[in-house]
Amino acid sequence: MKKILLILAAVALTTVGCNKNQAPAGGETKPAAETTESDAAAAASSGTIAYFNVDSLISKYDMYLDLRAEYEAKAKKADAELTSKGRSLESDLKDYQNKIDKGLVTRSEAMTMQENLEKKQQSFVQHRDKVMNELAEQEQVMLNKIHYNITEYLKEFNSDYRFKIILSTTSGGPVMNADPSLDITQIVLEGLNKKYAAEGKTNKNSEKLSLDK
Template identity: 25%
Template structure:
């Protein structure tokens, strides 16, 4: 009986070790290139076009005010010699006030454009993050790294790159396929 105990114990140990290694999830380290996802995502193009249209309209409004102010300044320069001292002072004050108002408006518009850009970018990033999270859960990945060219992932095999697969799925989901 003693002669059988040792071989059975060794077989049991080997069987438990094999079971342990085979029962471990097959973890593969994968990543996506965030920049490629943002640039290749169809919604990015749609959101960016809408943003650029809105920003263009806002900038055109500012440009219109500046042109109008410049025209008033040219008129003032032409008519200056025929104005009284009081009229000159009043006109100069009006032009300076208008210039200050235009500068304030221009700063407000630039701030609004910047906030709209951040909002648009965050909307796209949220879409991508939600999709990658759902994709990872569905495919059984414990971690999907995000690479953005800033040193997060310095090297990875091409087989670890899920960017195109995720991008295709993301665009299909956005387009309702």
């Protein structure tokens, strides 16, 4: 589940900041942590391109981790509920078939049981589809939030256009090799987590003020 969510989020961010230009291709890139703010500043002074690794960024982005934990908890609860309902339905079907095979019910009783089972099965399918649709919607909203927050932060981060363009890279993506000094993954990650933490404190303070009134 975690790997699937990371892949989906990475796909959603692959084109961030990459509308007109393309970075040079080649071999592997160094870890984002090796790039410092001074490296980025030096690269920016030459009016060059910067890039960040989507996989590394999202996997350590606190907002993503929180939303993912919330989603997985809901998905786990839904799975347990559907499994329980499914087993109950399966048990009823076996009981019905057993009574039919052994002639333990009249034709009228059998018809009533069959109708009840069909209604129960239909109700289960409708509920299952509803739950799955809700989970899919929550997952999409989560990815949209991650994409939006990263995109908006990059606008703030590069509001002075120190970089002419900021590319996003992924494992196996089009950017295979680049100068490590242009990698701003760690800088962006720290900024995102700092902003997320600050927004969390602001929300908590607002809730506290509301309760105190």
